Amino acid sequence: MKFIHTFFNRIGTSVLSVALLGGIAGGSSLFAAAATSADNVGQATADHEHAGHDHDSPAKLVETVRDNTRQFVDVNAATAAGYEPFLGCVSGPDHGAMGVHYVNGDLVGDGEIDASKPEALIYETKDGRARLVAVEFIVDSAAWLKNHKTPPVLEGQTFQFVDSPNRFGLNPFFELHVWAWRNNPNGAFVDWNNRVSCEGQ
Numbered sequence: 001m002k003f004i005h006t007f008f009n010r011i012g013t014s015v016l017s018v019a020l021l022g023g024i025a026g027g028s029s030l031f032a033a034a035a036t037s038a039d040n041v042g043q044a045t046a047d048h049e050h051a052g053h054d055h056d057s058p059a060k061l062v063e064t065v066r067d068n069t070r071q072f073v074d075v076n077a078a079t080a081a082g083y084e085p086f087l088g089c090v091s092g093p094d095h096g097a098m099g100v101h102y103v104n105g106d107l108v109g110d111g112e113i114d115a116s117k118p119e120a121l122i123y124e125t126k127d128g129r130a131r132l133v134a135v136e137f138i139v140d141s142a143a144w145l146k147n148h149k150t151p152p153v154l155e156g157q158t159f160q161f162v163d164s165p166n167r168f169g170l171n172p173f174f175e176l177h178v179w180a181w182r183n184n185p186n187g188a189f190v191d192w193n194n195r196v197s198c199e200g201q
Contacts, residue, residue, distance in 0.1 A: 061115060061155035062188050065135055065180035068116040073181075075130040078102050078121050089125065089198035096192035098177070099124045099133055100201075111143035113152050113159075124182070126200035133182035133196055141172040152176070157189050 058066075072078045079085075083102035090098040099122040107119045118135035125131075139152060141161065152159040152174050159174035166172075177191050184193040 059155070059157070059188055061157055061178055062180045064115045064155065065118065065178045069118065069121065069132065069135060069180065072121050073132045075102070075123055075132070078132075082106060083121050089201045091198045092192040096194040097124075097196045097198050098122055098136075098192065099196050099198070100130070101136065108138055111139060111147070113137050113139055113154060115154050118178070122177075124196050124200065126197075131181075134177055134179045134193070137176045137178070139174050141174050144174060160191075 072081070072083070079102070081104070083104045086101055086103050089100050092098075102121045102123065104117075104119055107114075107117055119138040120136040121132060122134040122136060123130040124133045137152070137154065137159065139159075144152060151161060154176065157176060157178075159176045162170075162173050162175060164170065164172045177189060179188045179190075179193055182193060182195055184190060184195065186192070186194070
C-alpha cells in the first residue's frame with residue numbers, strides 16, 4: 001500500500017485513513033472474506049435482482065455504476081485491478097453500516113471523478129464471502145477546487161462536503177456513496193445502509 005501512503009502524505013493529511021472512510025482497524029480476517037468467483041458472482045447477481053425489484057427505474061448513476069463494476073463482484077478481481085482493503089468494516093454511529101472499503105489509491109490521487117471509475121468499492125462479508133454492495137466516489141476538496149468552481153456532481157447527484165477537523169483526521173473532502181448492488185431503503189446515495197451489517201466479519 002506504499003502508493004496510498006505516498007498520496008496522503010502529499011496532500012498533507014495528518015492521519016492515513018484512505019478514502020476518508022473511517023472505521024475499525026482491520027485484521028487478517030479481512031482477506032479471509034474473499035470468496036470464490038462463482039460464489040461472489042452468484043450472490044451479487046441475487047443482490048442485483050433484489051435491488052432491481054426495489055427500484056423499478058433506478059437512477060442513471062446507479063445503472064452506470066452497475067455496468068462498470070460488474071467485473072468486481074469477485075473481490076479478487078478488485079484487488080487485481082489495484083483496489084486494496086483499508087481499515088475494517090465501517091458501521092454507522094447509531095444505525096446501519098457501509099461495509100469494508102477497497103480503495104484504489106491512484107484514482108483517489110488524481111483529483112478527478114469519473115462515473116465509470118469509483119475510487120472505492122464496498123463489500124459486505126457474510127457467511128465467509130465478500131459481497132459487493134456499493135461504491136464511493138472520493139476527491140480531496142482542495143485538489144478539486146483548484147480546477148473547478150463548484151462541488152462535484154455526477155449524473156445530477158451532488159457530492160457531500162466533509163469539513164475539517166473530522167473523525168478521520170483528514171483535510172476537507174467531497175464524497176458520494178452509490179448503493180448500486182444492495183438496495184438502501186433510505187436512498188441510493190446516502191452514506192449508511194440499514195440492510196448492511198458488520199456482524200459477519
